[in-house]
Amino acid sequence: MTNSSHEAPRAGAPLPVSRLGELKVPAQGLGCLSMSSFYGLSDRDEAIATVHRAVDRGVTLIDTADVQGLGEGERLVGAAIAGRRERVLIATKVGLERSASGEFLGVRGDRTYIRDRCEGSLRRLGVDRLDLYTKHWAAPGERIEEAMEAMAELVAEGKVRHVCLSEVSADTIRRAHAVHPVTAVQSEWSLWTRGIEREVLATCRELGIGIIANCPLGRGFLTGGVTSAAELRPEDFRHTLPRFTEGNIGRNRALVERLRSVARRLEITPAQLALAWLHHQGDDVVPIPGTARRDHLDENLAAAFISLTPQDLRETEAAVAPGAVHGERYGSFLMELVDN
Structure with missing residues (x-):
């Protein structure tokens, strides 16, 4: 990491x-979520160029899902990694x-x-093996053991490296890990x-399991770039998220302004401060900020x-304190499907 002057790393x-x-x-x-769905239109050529830039910069973990663009996300990533x-x-x-x-x-x-969807993902990505295959959420009362048994079969067959x-x-983590x-x-x-x-x-730390932090920029809100629901494209799924209703955006914007104040003192952007905070949570944490643009x-x-110094971290956490955010992450239907 750089010194306290926060200078850019050497080329x-x-x-x-x-x-x-x-x-x-x-x-x-x-x-890679924003490259194919959920946030509105994106430039496919720019998205592929962004993957290329990431790989050239040393990024190895490229994350997608079979539901992104109803398979189009995997096809795009497959084209980009060819x-x-x-x-x-x-x-x-x-x-x-x-x-x-x-x-x-x-x-x-x-x-x-799971087995059928794995075959589809392999075809769309144009690969013969998935490096990390992730069970996406768990339904209330789901028997996670069945999913893990299927995943274990795929590992034994050489189609998956890591689950x-x-x-x-x-509790689900412990049952699955067993x-x-x-x-x-x-x-x-x-x-x-x-x-x-x-x-x-x-x-996770007790069991030696790493953490992949998705949405580390609060679905773009922590960049300071979203100030009103009216700015979002009509098809942008953030319209369905309680935190992005017009009333809650106004209240949450005050948190971002406090974050911006800390970032300004450090001569970095709010997005960089939010990501740097995560990087300081441990070497077993890998944020995966999503973008379809090379500049971002x-x-x-x-x-x-x-x-970041201990004082920097304290100021950052004070700016966006736990529990200070207005609105749930998702609407009621999806909230019932997380953390089971």
Whole structure:
């Protein structure tokens, strides 16, 4: 990390190294959600160029899911990594089911579904093996053991290297890990989503499981770039999220302004401060900020080199204190499907 002056790293400097279980990876990955769905239109050529830039900068963990763009996200990532396969770790997910029109239907973890979806992901990505395969959430009362047994079969067959979980409870992690080793748990973790710190983080560290922090910029809100719901494209799914209603955006904007004040003193951006805070939570934490643009990618990667003092960290956490955010992460239907 850089010194207290927060100077940019020298050109070509390798990213710091973190660990997910026994797997060593660069300290920051790339989330690909915005490249194909959920946030409105994106430029496919720019998205592919962003993946190329990330790989050239030393990023290896490229994260997608079978529900992103109803498979289009995996096809885009597959096109982007063509000729670069040996330089990347491909992470995709299974279990969150959507209709052909994009409606969320629920969560599945049965053996046949997981095996069938794995074959589809391999085809769309154009690879013969998934480096990290993640069980996407768990339904209330779901028997996670069946999903893990299916995952273990895929590992034995050489189609999957590492098994991961996403947005599950500490109890589910323990039950899953007893069936097959879990390499990482991917959950939303940022200055404005701190639920993982209650039980999941300690459980993962007890079991030697790494943390992949998704949405580390609060779905873009912590960048300071969203000031009104009216700014979002009509098809942007953030319109459905309670934190992005017009009333809550106004209240949450005050938190970002406090974050911006700390960032200004450090001569970095609010986004870099939010990411640097996560990088300081441990070398078993790998944020995967999502972007489909090279300029945002470069800004995000610079955060991996920023050194924050204990005072900087205290001021950052005071700016966006746990529990200060207005609104739930999701609407009621999806909230019932996380942390089970």
